[in-house]
Amino acid sequence: MGLMLNLRKKLRFILRLFLRKDKVRIGIYGPPNAGKTTLANRILRDWTGDIMGIPSEIPHETRRARLREGVKIQVDKKTLTIDILDTPGLATKIDFHDFLKYGLSEEEAKRRAKEATEGVIEAIKWLDDLDGILLVMDATEDPYTQVNVTIVGNIEARKLPLLIVANKIDLPNASPARIRAAFPQHQVVPVSALKGINIDSLYRAIAEKFG
């Protein structure tokens, strides 16, 4: 089983080296409340006029992965077609008590927690079916979390192309430099997905990295 999985990963890596695909499937990953859905909405709004979902201040608002296929991005007269996967936030613990302070009833909080655990599993499973990853981190938070370290490690082990998106740079205490220092081996693109700040640089980086 493990051998087959390893062979599959190696085959996908070799194929990626030799085949430039017209269409790539990109997953948006990160911890809860990093701004994954806001970024997915920004990309979709800019290129399709649509949105992926409604973001919320309550953690684990996205509890099922959502896929939007065939989004065409144009950078420097080149067109890249991407499938965008917005994933539930990854976590090592989910305590329903954390949701109560947002005014949810105990029943709602427990249901959200249960769905969130299923979402984490789904997000991890999707890693095997993607061509690249946008890892969204909240630039106002310490990037050296176990979730971030685990995601980066898994992406590196799968040899998937990775762009780290340092989100929320519109906030005064944002520090993309802290993210660069934590993960110096990867390209970091500072943006505000909410305000659209530096979003063109992200599209250029997407075209270069995944195109």
Add this chain to the structure above:
Amino acid sequence: MILDNVKDGKIVVLESGLTPEEQAKLIELTMLEIDHEKFVGIEVETYPIREKSIFEKIFGKKKGRLMVIGPANRLKTIEKREDFIRAIVEI
């Protein structure tokens, strides 16, 4: 086995850590075990894997680093840097 011990309230120390894939598997299994009453998840303390040496790249040997895994309600990370972790353990 790790998760069974953590669910029993024990703090597990692994001298050579887990690979990233094993860590992802541990998170998946943890999510399946969360019962929303007694067990709400795990806290994992580990150092990131260092850049592989040429020898490790050629022969594919992975060198893990110390890893501490405990129940989320007893272990809490305070600060983490490349070679430094500060955490609180409730005994």
